[in-house]
Amino acid sequence: MENDLVLWIVVATALAFDFTNGFHDTANAVATSISTRAMAPRVAVSLAATLNFVGAFLSLEVAATVASGIVEADLITPAIVFAGLVGAIAWNLATWYFGLPSSSSHALIGGVVGSAFAAEGTQAVIGAGLIEKVAVPALVAPVLAMLVAGIAVLVAYRIIGRQHPGVVSRGFRFGQIISASLFSLSHGTNDAQKTMGIIALALVAAGHLDAGADPPLWVIVSAATAIAAGTYAGGWRIIRTMGSRIINMNPVQGFAAEGAGSAVILSATHVGFPLSTTHVISGAIMGAGAAQRLSAVRWGIAGNIFAAWVLTLPAAATVGALTYGLVALFGDGAAGPVIVGGALFIGLAWLGVRRTLAGRTLTAER
Amino acid sequence: MVAAIDGAGLVEVVWVSLLAGVGVTLTFSLVVLGTGRSAAARREGNERAATAYALIAALAFAVFAVGVVFGVNIMLSKD
Numbered sequence: 001m002e003n004d005l006v007l008w009i010v011v012a013t014a015l016a017f018d019f020t021n022g023f024h025d026t027a028n029a030v031a032t033s034i035s036t037r038a039m040a041p042r043v044a045v046s047l048a049a050t051l052n053f054v055g056a057f058l059s060l061e062v063a064a065t066v067a068s069g070i071v072e073a074d075l076i077t078p079a080i081v082f083a084g085l086v087g088a089i090a091w092n093l094a095t096w097y098f099g100l101p102s103s104s105s106h107a108l109i110g111g112v113v114g115s116a117f118a119a120e121g122t123q124a125v126i127g128a129g130l131i132e133k134v135a136v137p138a139l140v141a142p143v144l145a146m147l148v149a150g151i152a153v154l155v156a157y158r159i160i161g162r163q164h165p166g167v168v169s170r171g172f173r174f175g176q177i178i179s180a181s182l183f184s185l186s187h188g189t190n191d192a193q194k195t196m197g198i199i200a201l202a203l204v205a206a207g208h209l210d211a212g213a214d215p216p217l218w219v220i221v222s223a224a225t226a227i228a229a230g231t232y233a234g235g236w237r238i239i240r241t242m243g244s245r246i247i248n249m250n251p252v253q254g255f256a257a258e259g260a261g262s263a264v265i266l267s268a269t270h271v272g273f274p275l276s277t278t279h280v281i282s283g284a285i286m287g288a289g290a291a292q293r294l295s296a297v298r299w300g301i302a303g304n305i306f307a308a309w310v311l312t313l314p315a316a317a318t319v320g321a322l323t324y325g326l327v328a329l330f331g332d333g334a335a336g337p338v339i340v341g342g343a344l345f346i347g348l349a350w351l352g353v354r355r356t357l358a359g360r361t362l363t364a365e366r
Numbered sequence: 367m368v369a370a371i372d373g374a375g376l377v378e379v380v381w382v383s384l385l386a387g388v389g390v391t392l393t394f395s396l397v398v399l400g401t402g403r404s405a406a407a408r409r410e411g412n413e414r415a416a417t418a419y420a421l422i423a424a425l426a427f428a429v430f431a432v433g434v435v436f437g438v439n440i441m442l443s444k445d
Contacts, residue, residue, distance in 0.1 A: 132372070144379070147384070148388065152387055152388045152392075155392050155395065156391050156392070163398065163399060163402045167402040186437075189441045189442070256391045259391045260391070263382075263383050263386035266440045266441065267378070267379050268379050269440055269441065271375045273375050
């Protein structure tokens with residue numbers, strides 16, 4: 001009974017993470033399309049939400065956990081997963097508040113690494129896995145995407161250079177609808193799986209699911225719904241940063257960035273090389289701007305984004321470790337996750353109400 | 367630790383990304399060029415040029431569409 005209570009808390013926290021994953025990463029698929037007016041903002045997020053939902057059903061290759069090969073799976077308990085999820089949610093909310101695009105996968109990995117380290121020490125963390133799955137991809141993804149998008153923009157300008165600007169803009173705006181759709185579908189097939197994997201892991205640990213079995217339908221539907229709802233809610237601060245604060249984008253640059261980003265992500269998926277969608281599209285946008293002229297990129301904003309990427313793992317790990325420490329204070333039972341989860345829920349609800357009231361006051365004053 | 371990095375996989379990601387990323391934009395640029403020039407030629411009454419440019423646009427769009435379908439296929443067949 002007590003185990004089941006912890007299980008449901010982990011499931012609820014995983015779905016909360018999935019929601020933040022959705023609204024944090026909406027920008028990856030829609031920022032360029034909104035910025036170049038290829039789609040109206042609400043149409044863009046509705047399309048992205050729908051395709052994220054569909055994408056979650058299309059691929060059910062659920063990894064044991066997103067952190068497999070990075071932490072020792074045998075040592076993972078529901079409390080460690082819970083604390084890791086809290087670390088990831090905290091980092092996603094902090095970077096959203098400052099409008100910084102950062103990797104939700106790295107936040108989740110960081111959270112779980114931190115909580116596993118706090119629980120079991122260094123034996124729980126696989127250093128080589130961290131280098132292979134986090135450090136190297138974090139270096140490769142933005143640089144490669146920047147290079148591909150930059151060359152793509154130069155090639156596009158070479159071909160359509162003498163065309164009427166109206167024809168070029170209309171054409172590439174249409175193309176962006178296709179490339180944004182491809183991006184959203186890809187996001188759904190990748191990111192919803194992380195939550196399904198986490199829930200499946202918790203179900204296996206609680207004895208409700210055989211190891212290696214496909215996740216039950218309710219897990220798939222709830223993970224798909226949470227990521228789609230988060231995507232529809234839209235992380236507008238990050239959309240603004242990606243769409244108009246890094247560079248002033250035109251439709252050719254928007255299309256080249258999304259096309260290059262899709263190519264990098266899909267080729268990496270094909271080879272089994274884990275790259276962050278956020279790192280890829282951010283790098284591609286910078287490359288598309290730099291190809292026009294280096295000063296077209298606001299390097300100050302780019303520097304803040306790079307700093308957030310470097311801080312993602314240690315910051316999420318620190319919150320994950322602290323959360324685990326707090327949970328462990330209440331013993332091995334359900335009390336820790338119940339109290340910490342309840343406090344987190346109340347805190348988030350209070351922040352939500354405050355923001356809503358502040359919004360109403362501002363509206364009334366106008 | 368360095369042995370953990372899949373060098374061959376990394377090289378493959380780099381060249382396939384370059385080929386596919388630049389290829390996608392190149393083919394779609396040809397679509398835009400073809401449709402734009404085809405419309406202009408038709409306005410000028412040059413039907414032969416209009417048809418030729420429309421054909422280039424259609425061919426380029428077909429290659430672009432194959433690329434998109436291939437991308438969706440990769441998504442669905444990942445392991």
